[in-house]
Amino acid sequence: MSLGLYLHVPFCRTRCHFCAFTLQIHREDRAQRYLHALSGEMRLHAGQQSLAGRRLDTVYFGGGTPTALSAAQLEGILQNVRDSFGLTGSAEISVEAHPDTVTEDSLRQLADAGVTRISFGAQSMDDSELLQIGRRTSGNRTQAAVGMARAAGFANINLDLIYGVPGQTLDGWLATLEAVLSLDPAHLSCYALTVEEKTRLHIDVRRGDAVEPDTVLQNEMEDAASRRLAAAGFTRYEISNYARPGYACRHNLLYWQGQDYLGLGPSAQSYLDGRRFGNAVSVDDYCRTLEEGRLPVAESELLSEDQRQRERIVFGLRLIDGVDRTLLRHEPPDGAWNQTLERMARRGLLEEREGRIRLTDEGRRYADSVAAELI
Amino acid sequence: MQTHTRNFSIIAHIDHGKSTLADRLLEATGAITSREARAQILDAMDLERERGITIKAHAVALRYKAADGNRYTLHLIDTPGHVDFTYEVSRSLAACEGALLLVDASQGVEAQTIANAHLAIANNLVILPVINKIDLPGADVEGVKQQIQDVLDLDVKDALLISAKEGKGISEVLEAIVARIPPPTGDPAKSLKALVCDSWFDNYQGVIVLARVIDGQIKPGMKIQAMSNNRTFEVMEVGKFTPKRTKAEQLETGDVGYVCAGMREVADTKIGDTLTDASRPTDAPCPGYKEVRPMVFCGLYTTDTARFEDLRDALQKLRLNDSSFVYEPESSLALGFGFRCGFLGLLHMEIIQERLEREYNLTLITTAPTVVYQVLTTAGDILTIDNPAKLPPPSSIESFEEPFIRATIIAPERYVGNILQLCQERRGVQQGMQYLDPTRVMLTYELPLNEIILDFYDRLKSKTQGYASFDYEVLGYRTGDMVKIDMLLNGETVDALSFVTHKDNAHARGRQMAEKMKELIPKQMFEIAIQAAIGSKIIARETIGAIKKNVTAKCYGGDISRKRKLWEKQKEGKKRMKQVGKVEVPQEAFLALLKVTGE
Numbered sequence: 022m023s024l025g026l027y028l029h030v031p032f033c034r035t036r037c038h039f040c041a042f043t044l045q046i047h048r049e050d051r052a053q054r055y056l057h058a059l060s061g062e063m064r065l066h067a068g069q070q071s072l073a074g075r076r077l078d079t080v081y082f083g084g085g086t087p088t089a090l091s092a093a094q095l096e097g098i099l100q101n102v103r104d105s106f107g108l109t110g111s112a113e114i115s116v117e118a119h120p121d122t123v124t125e126d127s128l129r130q131l132a133d134a135g136v137t138r139i140s141f142g143a144q145s146m147d148d149s150e151l152l153q154i155g156r157r158t159s160g161n162r163t164q165a166a167v168g169m170a171r172a173a174g175f176a177n178i179n180l181d182l183i184y185g186v187p188g189q190t191l192d193g194w195l196a197t198l199e200a201v202l203s204l205d206p207a208h209l210s211c212y213a214l215t216v217e218e219k220t221r222l223h224i225d226v227r228r229g230d231a232v233e234p235d236t237v238l239q240n241e242m243e244d245a246a247s248r249r250l251a252a253a254g255f256t257r258y259e260i261s262n263y264a265r266p267g268y269a270c271r272h273n274l275l276y277w278q279g280q281d282y283l284g285l286g287p288s289a290q291s292y293l294d295g296r297r298f299g300n301a302v303s304v305d306d307y308c309r310t311l312e313e314g315r316l317p318v319a320e321s322e323l324l325s326e327d328q329r330q331r332e333r334i335v336f337g338l339r340l341i342d343g344v345d346r347t348l349l350r351h352e353p354p355d356g357a358w359n360q361t362l363e364r365m366a367r368r369g370l371l372e373e374r375e376g377r378i379r380l381t382d383e384g385r386r387y388a389d390s391v392a393a394e395l396i
Numbered sequence: 397m398q399t400h401t402r403n404f405s406i407i408a409h410i411d412h413g414k415s416t417l418a419d420r421l422l423e424a425t426g427a428i429t430s431r432e433a434r435a436q437i438l439d440a441m442d443l444e445r446e447r448g449i450t451i452k453a454h455a456v457a458l459r460y461k462a463a464d465g466n467r468y469t470l471h472l473i474d475t476p477g478h479v480d481f482t483y484e485v486s487r488s489l490a491a492c493e494g495a496l497l498l499v500d501a502s503q504g505v506e507a508q509t510i511a512n513a514h515l516a517i518a519n520n521l522v523i524l525p526v527i528n529k530i531d532l533p534g535a536d537v538e539g540v541k542q543q544i545q546d547v548l549d550l551d552v553k554d555a556l557l558i559s560a561k562e563g564k565g566i567s568e569v570l571e572a573i574v575a576r577i578p579p580p581t582g583d584p585a586k587s588l589k590a591l592v593c594d595s596w597f598d599n600y601q602g603v604i605v606l607a608r609v610i611d612g613q614i615k616p617g618m619k620i621q622a623m624s625n626n627r628t629f630e631v632m633e634v635g636k637f638t639p640k641r642t643k644a645e646q647l648e649t650g651d652v653g654y655v656c657a658g659m660r661e662v663a664d665t666k667i668g669d670t671l672t673d674a675s676r677p678t679d680a681p682c683p684g685y686k687e688v689r690p691m692v693f694c695g696l697y698t699t700d701t702a703r704f705e706d707l708r709d710a711l712q713k714l715r716l717n718d719s720s721f722v723y724e725p726e727s728s729l730a731l732g733f734g735f736r737c738g739f740l741g742l743l744h745m746e747i748i749q750e751r752l753e754r755e756y757n758l759t760l761i762t763t764a765p766t767v768v769y770q771v772l773t774t775a776g777d778i779l780t781i782d783n784p785a786k787l788p789p790p791s792s793i794e795s796f797e798e799p800f801i802r803a804t805i806i807a808p809e810r811y812v813g814n815i816l817q818l819c820q821e822r823r824g825v826q827q828g829m830q831y832l833d834p835t836r837v838m839l840t841y842e843l844p845l846n847e848i849i850l851d852f853y854d855r856l857k858s859k860t861q862g863y864a865s866f867d868y869e870v871l872g873y874r875t876g877d878m879v880k881i882d883m884l885l886n887g888e889t890v891d892a893l894s895f896v897t898h899k900d901n902a903h904a905r906g907r908q909m910a911e912k913m914k915e916l917i918p919k920q921m922f923e924i925a926i927q928a929a930i931g932s933k934i935i936a937r938e939t940i941g942a943i944k945k946n947v948t949a950k951c952y953g954g955d956i957s958r959k960r961k962l963w964e965k966q967k968e969g970k971k972r973m974k975q976v977g978k979v980e981v982p983q984e985a986f987l988a989l990l991k992v993t994g995e
Contacts, residue, residue, distance in 0.1 A: 027953055083952075212949040236944035261949055276953045290954045297957045322957065332960060339951060368921075386945040387921055392959070393966040 025079040025275040029286030032089040038155035041217035043288035047089040058311040067105035076107040079272035080114045088122040092130035113271040120166035128173035140179040146200035167204045179208035184242040185234035207268040279333040335392035343379030398650045403471045408498035409506035413528040416560040425458040455652045457636040462574045471652040480741030487668045491608030494522040494577030501535035505543040506865035525555040580650030588612035589678040590671040597716040603659035615646035619674040622665040623681045628674045629657035663719040690738025693782040695763035697734030710756035730892045770797040784894040790931040796878040799845040800871045807864035814859040822847035884927040888977040907936040914938040916985035
């Protein structure tokens, strides 16, 4: 069983219109308090029985914008991680970054500190589309950032993209794809824009100031991306993720494969030894609890064997390769796996091939509906 | 002794104080203490107490020493207080010589007062007007007297003025019962003739019958015969309620008491039946017996299809105690296996449903209630239709007949406009309008029962801010220009949603139903066509667009718990979905749709 570590860095310079993640606008005093709390959290976890003797296969700095912190601060965290938990020799260490928050020097410092993978939130290469979603940056900045990362020695570079942005056309999306392909990334994440509750976008849509994403167009965009990226040598390995051979994100795979991971930072979630637990969501609650010397765990649930197995299946089905048929060999207490599978196969949502069960192209569009049947 | 026996009922509109007066009479005669009275002895079932109505009649024997120095036995026969149970009320009244007509001094005569008084008059009872709540600030004793006189043509010169709550005027009531209600006639020397007023099922002794002995006596060991079906039984025990069940050696002529005779189900002797001596049957059974026929039908289904057998058991048990409701298995494409059940009326239906849910822990889906139609086919057959889904196609229907009622509505004058409008909408024809006093009006209307059964009473209440009272009697069948509307989902008829309506309303109702379905049925992976149709003719159409995708774009460690819980919830919800073809219809949507059928 692999073990990963997720670190949530809850700071950004501004909040984008679509973002529902836990974060604060970056201020140095807030960052200092957070770093202190995070260090305390690592110390408390390092002593836990369940982690004893296990080294980390992956580390993932997510956010927020991890690079809202200085490279030195990130380096400090990483050193603390090594001291507290230990890393395997080939550990994947990812850092999410906003193109505006990096320099060649800072990227070089991260590479030197052992970071192996850099993931830029590009979202779009079209400046007017970026403005639509509240990102005051440009395609040129992304291009520059990728260049600096390469110069700093990064080979494993990811770009996050969003499609279905208000005003975006299929041609606009294809243009963004061409622009990012010219930057030669190793990995691409293509997310359909989703209107999350309590986001600026949600409010705008409700007020009629923004148009809800057109799901038919998003489906076309998804198909177009899938075709274009395949032609460019990328393998789609998850609903929203594409990689050149050997560059699938090992950390994210942990989630879909039901492996163990520890999450640190406000709102971070963990899955260890069949127990799912999550931290306090607000940065303030998170820091305060740690300042009182306690872990900021807000909820915790031990899963039954049946629940674990069902999770393995429904989250495993997000992978293009699907799940091994043998995962479904035990009839669950409420029975009727086979009936459900057959029904969904008849509806063209699932298929079984070479001992694996997969979503079809059609089924991937309804992955959540399928999951709700199988969970 | 027959000459020292008095049999009477209390008839009143709901909330006019019937139970309180009954308690006071029990207390004043020493049958119960005031502490016991708190429980309002006569209304045994929870449901009755909650709704403030009496469903099952019981009779209490009171010992009373009158001012004349004699000891009397007073039998107080309680009557159900709702329009659905008119027949039962009339049979209870037939066991009496007199009735107390109880009217609230601040409310005046209401619709039920009139309906019940008419029943008492029809049974030739001596009626003693009793005006209650005379010490309330709003009491208008003279006005109420005037109403009783004007509307019911009763002599109010000796009306009794009481406050049951305060215990005022109770002894006067008891004296009046003795003095003004005649003793039972009837011949002790004749062969047994006893009227069945009520019956219920007891787990230990089987059916217990409440009977009024008209002639002769009844005692343990006798072979008796139920004259409606000629079944014979051996009497095991007789007695009275005082209000505790108290055994007696025999019931005399004029007595009202219980009889246990080894009957297994209440259907063995129905209300209104005559019990007689099997070896020496009476030559004339009690008049007025009739088979009660259910007036309102609906389908009952368990939300969890696995509990079908539990529903069957529960219905069987309830029927032991209530022979007036009927059930038989039916199946619906949309709802699975269930039962078509017939009830005396809407309240009766609600009571049975509530008892099934409460006492048997079932969760039910009820299809829209329907009246019983009589349909003449082009082939000349007469069909009795209690389920719209069973109607023949429109082309083979020659004519349609539907039951009509005569409704009495009493309300303050300021609401008359609203009531006329409501009755008009419901195809009513006005028969009369009478002022009870300068501010209150009594309206009589003939209305199709079909227009009443769903929500008429609720609408009446809301249009009159709760002031209107309503009662009705069934008139019989009349020709009506009715059509059946089917609702279709992607071309498949949802049998449970079919309904019958008057032709003039058909398009509006079909469209309304289709719109409601569009609102209530969630989008699915494919487009859903909703249609309302009369036969093969489509009269309304709506479309529910398809969901084009349902997938979490970004699903990482932080989402897993949240998503799993969401999906678990959805799956749980799906279990309660009903499948119509490929379309999944949530249970809540069904319930909501079955409600709108009547609007």
